[in-house]
Amino acid sequence: EAGVTQFPSHSVIEKGQTVTLRCDPISGHDNLYWYRRVMGKEIKFLLHFVKESKQDESGMPNNRFLAERTGGTYSTLKVQPAELEDSGVYFCASSHWRTGGTYEQYFGPGTRLTVT
Amino acid sequence: AQKITQTQPGMFVQEKEAVTLDCTYDTSDPSYGLFWYKQPSSGEMIFLIYQGSYDQQNATEGRYSLNFQKARKSANLVISASQLGDSAMYFCAMREGPTAPIQGAQKLVFGQGTRLTINP
Numbered sequence: 065e066a067g068v069t070q071f072p073s074h075s076v077i078e079k080g081q082t083v084t085l086r087c088d089p090i091s092g093h094d095n096l097y098w099y100r101r102v103m104g105k106e107i108k109f110l111l112h113f114v115k116e117s118k119q120d121e122s123g124m125p126n127n128r129f130l131a132e133r134t135g136g137t138y139s140t141l142k143v144q145p146a147e148l149e150d151s152g153v154y155f156c157a158s159s160h161w162r163t164g165g166t167y168e169q170y171f172g173p174g175t176r177l178t179v180t
Numbered sequence: 181a182q183k184i185t186q187t188q189p190g191m192f193v194q195e196k197e198a199v200t201l202d203c204t205y206d207t208s209d210p211s212y213g214l215f216w217y218k219q220p221s222s223g224e225m226i227f228l229i230y231q232g233s234y235d236q237q238n239a240t241e242g243r244y245s246l247n248f249q250k251a252r253k254s255a256n257l258v259i260s261a262s263q264l265g266d267s268a269m270y271f272c273a274m275r276e277g278p279t280a281p282i283q284g285a286q287k288l289v290f291g292q293g294t295r296l297t298i299n300p
Contacts, residue, residue: 123287169215171226174225
């Protein structure tokens with residue numbers, strides 16, 4: 065079974081440019097999450113999709129961030145325009161509920177975003 | 181207020197020794213779950229172990245065990261017989277609220293992590 069994949073693994077852009085990050089969850093996982101770790105800080109929640117619907121987007125920093133999950137499969141996270149403070153590692157995770165399960169989230173390898 | 185606290189930014193342990201990574205948490209929700217993840221230098225986050233707030237026994241997974249002390253709100257990770265490959269960043273995380281069918285309360289709150297280095 066393929067794990068969570070993220071693309072690109074690393075992106076370097078200039079302030080003011082646009083970047084789109086992609087996440088492919090584990091097949092069949094309805095829940096998809098985005099998290100971010102800024103240098104030296106803890107990993108912070110951004111938003112949660114259940115299938116194609118945004119269940120919780122309380123962690124989105126501002127309206128420069130736009131997440132989509134068309135068709136309930138892969139998700140994209142667009143940053144437009146990027147600012148210096150957006151630099152960090154963006155993680156995607158997916159999970160699937162099953163009876164008696166722990167609902168653990170499986171994480172992708174992350175996308176390291178550097179805004180210069 | 182910080183909900184997950186990992187007080188050890190770094191730890192150095194000799195190979196084959198046991199190691200305990202500390203984690204304390206804060207929540208007023210009676211239903212919650214605690215997770216430990218390992219992040220090696222390659223960057224991926226690997227799920228290690230889970231403890232539910234209503235679980236009667238401490239969770240164990242191979243060399244990993246979770247020392248769950250509910251009254252003290254601590255969920256320390258114990259790694260027995262450490263190996264060189266255990267060198268990594270370790271994160272404690274908490275999920276508040278019950279599991280499905282309430283799917284909205286599933287986000288994880290993370291601590292700042294502990295960097296564990298195993299010396300040969």
